[in-house]
Amino acid sequence: xxxxxxxxxxxxxxxxxxxxxxxxxxxxxxxxxxxxxxxxxxxxxxxxxxxxxxxxxxxxxxxxxxxxxxxxxxxxxxxxxxxxxxxxxxxxxxxxxxxxxxxxxxxxxxxxxxxxxxxxxxxxxxxxxxxxxxxxxxxxxxxxxxxxxxxxxxxxxxxxxxxxxxxxxxxxxxxxxxxxxxxxxxxxxxxx
Numbered sequence: 001x002x003x004x005x006x007x008x009x010x011x012x013x014x015x016x017x018x019x020x021x022x023x024x025x026x027x028x029x030x031x032x033x034x035x036x037x038x039x040x041x042x043x044x045x046x047x048x049x050x051x052x053x054x055x056x057x058x059x060x061x062x063x064x065x066x067x068x069x070x071x072x073x074x075x076x077x078x079x080x081x082x083x084x085x086x087x088x089x090x091x092x093x094x095x096x097x098x099x100x101x102x103x104x105x106x107x108x109x110x111x112x113x114x115x116x117x118x119x120x121x122x123x124x125x126x127x128x129x130x131x132x133x134x135x136x137x138x139x140x141x142x143x144x145x146x147x148x149x150x151x152x153x154x155x156x157x158x159x160x161x162x163x164x165x166x167x168x169x170x171x172x173x174x175x176x177x178x179x180x181x182x183x184x185x186x187x188x189x190x191x192x
Contacts (some may be wrong), residue, residue, distance in 0.1 A: 002068055006057040008176055009084045010035070011075055013116040016065045024136040024148040027062050027161075028116075029090040029133065034168045036061065045078040054176045060084070072119035079124065086128035090175065091120060092168075094149065098135030101160035104146040105132050105171070105184045132171070134164060 012032035013025075020026050041048035047062035060082055064074035079089060087107075093116055098104060108127045111117035117131070137157070139148040153161060167187070174183040 006088075007084050007099050008054075008057060008059045008083070008088045008090065009079055010059060010061045010090045011071070011092065011093060012061075012121075013061050013091065014063060015068050016063075016131040020150070022151050022152050024094055024153060025068065025075050025105050027094045027134045027136060030163065031092050031168045032061055033131075035172065038063075044079065046074040047078065047135070049078070054173055057176050058082075059172070059176065068119070070114045070119055071116040072121070072123035075120050076123035078146065085166050087130070087180075089124070090128040090172070091117065091129060091133060092132045092134065093117065093174035094136040096136060096138045096145065096149070098133055099163070100137045100157050101152070103132065103164050103190055104172075105130065105175075105180070106121055107131070107180060118120060130175065134161075 010032065011081045012028035012030075014020065014029035015026060020183060022030065036046065036050050036052060041050040041063070043049070043065070043131050045062060046065045050061050052061065060078060062078055063175050064071045075089070078084075093114060095104070095112070095114070097112065107130055110130065111121055120129075136149065138146060169184060171187055174186060
């Protein structure tokens with residue numbers, strides 16, 4: 001029988017549908033796609049769901065299909081079903097306050113106004129979950145935030161994002177195998 005302590009849940013935040021594909025707000029979905037082929041995911045727990053293993057640790061992976069504002073519904077379902085401990089829940093999402101090409105891993109903290117995180121906080125205490133924030137840059141005019149997060153990355157921005165996409169699998173492996181402190185020390189700066 002599997003040891004439940006070693007189950008992990010990785011949530012890539014985004015919105016379903018072609019309209020939102022490859023937008024800044026969907027960077028969580030894009031990072032999940034670096035771990036596995038989207039075609040291998042099935043509809044389960046109101047999400048696209050799949051499972052991989054890292055050194056025999058079961059890693060449950062979801063891209064919630066509930067739209068960003070209701071992400072917590074899907075996270076709650078899968079985490080309860082597999083009895084996943086809060087400290088083994090990893091959420092990957094876009095962050096306006098970080099420049100493109102930057103990434104920050106932290107445990108707990110607030111939502112900073114992110115609707116997907118707010119929704120998860122509604123269902124799960126967030127003082128222990130792991131957050132991987134990926135910089136999407138911020139528009140100069142605050143009135144353009146909505147259009148900014150729903151816009152696609154430019155060619156130059158995609159070049160800045162490439163190292164994060166390439167190293168995402170390593171980041172997850174380091175969190176699972178080496179621990180959160182190790183991963184934070186290694187990756188909490190611009191990834192080259």
